[in-house]
Amino acid sequence: MTDATYLITGASRGIGREIAVAISRPERTLVLTGRNQTNLRETARLVEERGASARVWPADLADTVQIEGLVASLKGARLAGLISNAGMAVVKPVDELTLEDWQRTLDVNVTGPFELIRRLLPLLNEGASIVNISSVAARTAFPGWSSYCMSKAAMEGFVRGLREELRPRGVRVVNIAPSATATDMWREVPGDWDTSKMMSAEQVAMAVAFALDRPDGVLVEEIRIGALGGNL
Numbered sequence: 001m002t003d004a005t006y007l008i009t010g011a012s013r014g015i016g017r018e019i020a021v022a023i024s025r026p027e028r029t030l031v032l033t034g035r036n037q038t039n040l041r042e043t044a045r046l047v048e049e050r051g052a053s054a055r056v057w058p059a060d061l062a063d064t065v066q067i068e069g070l071v072a073s074l075k076g077a078r079l080a081g082l083i084s085n086a087g088m089a090v091v092k093p094v095d096e097l098t099l100e101d102w103q104r105t106l107d108v109n110v111t112g113p114f115e116l117i118r119r120l121l122p123l124l125n126e127g128a129s130i131v132n133i134s135s136v137a138a139r140t141a142f143p144g145w146s147s148y149c150m151s152k153a154a155m156e157g158f159v160r161g162l163r164e165e166l167r168p169r170g171v172r173v174v175n176i177a178p179s180a181t182a183t184d185m186w187r188e189v190p191g192d193w194d195t196s197k198m199m200s201a202e203q204v205a206m207a208v209a210f211a212l213d214r215p216d217g218v219l220v221e222e223i224r225i226g227a228l229g230g231n232l
Contacts, residue, residue: 004028005077009061009116010086012039014183015133017046018205019083023212026051033057033070034086061086061112062104071119079123081212084113085133089148091189102147109151114158126170127216131208132159134177136224136231144191163221172219174211178204179226199227 004027010016012034020030024047032040032047037058044054057073059066088108090101117130124130137145138152156175163173181204182195204225211220 004080005031005074006081006083007031007033007074007079007120008083008085009033009113010133011043012036013043014185015178015181015201015204016083016085017043018201019085019133019208020054021046021050022202022205022209023081023083024050024052028080029053029055031055031057031074033059033061035060061116062107064115067112067115067119070116074120074123077123078125079120079128080125081129081131082117082120082124083131083133083208084117086112087133087151089145089185089189091144091148091191093144094146097147105147105151106154109148110154110158113155117162124169124171127172128170129172129174129212130159130162130166131174131176131211132156133204133208134159134175136177136179136226138177140231142231174208174220175222176204176207176211177222177224178207179231197227197229199225 006028008016008020008030011020011032020032020043030047030052032043032054034040040056044056047054057070059070061067090105134156135152137149138156141149159173159175166173180198181201182198183201186193186195207223207225214220
């Protein structure tokens, strides 16, 4: 691997795929992880069309053993960036949420990213970046989205603490908080959602690329981005 190695979680589709495309450069290697190997290979094809190298590593970040395997595959690499994008949403009223719903949301949106970041810290170069893809739901409540709001707020709290710890090491920690974004996820969420009024995944990816491409010593701490018409 080259020194310009970036790991992107949730890279099989949607925002993760668009981030991979947006940050592709001939001098970069992108490690693409997610649960769907076929979709990851399609992302890899798009990345390679833009001159970057791509590696596919299927993994479910709710599974600690799979996280260990992913980290082991990076042995010897020096990471220029980790984009923590994988996530999920359970949309139900609180009285219909199960403990399993709650725990799965925590595992995927909070514990998995924490475990991955913690284990990858020794591989991060000075000048490297950790980018967390959050959501306006971390600070804005939506009916039926309480477990999702909880997980995004928890991750943002962790990211703020992490940012201060890593400043002396020259590692930048960035939070990107988009409003509703038109991806395939909305087909899986109960309700009638007008995705034509939402941002595109490409627009979120542009914000990530902007933060990553700032000069050394410049930190974009947070970008909150949304459609002019509102959050949903």
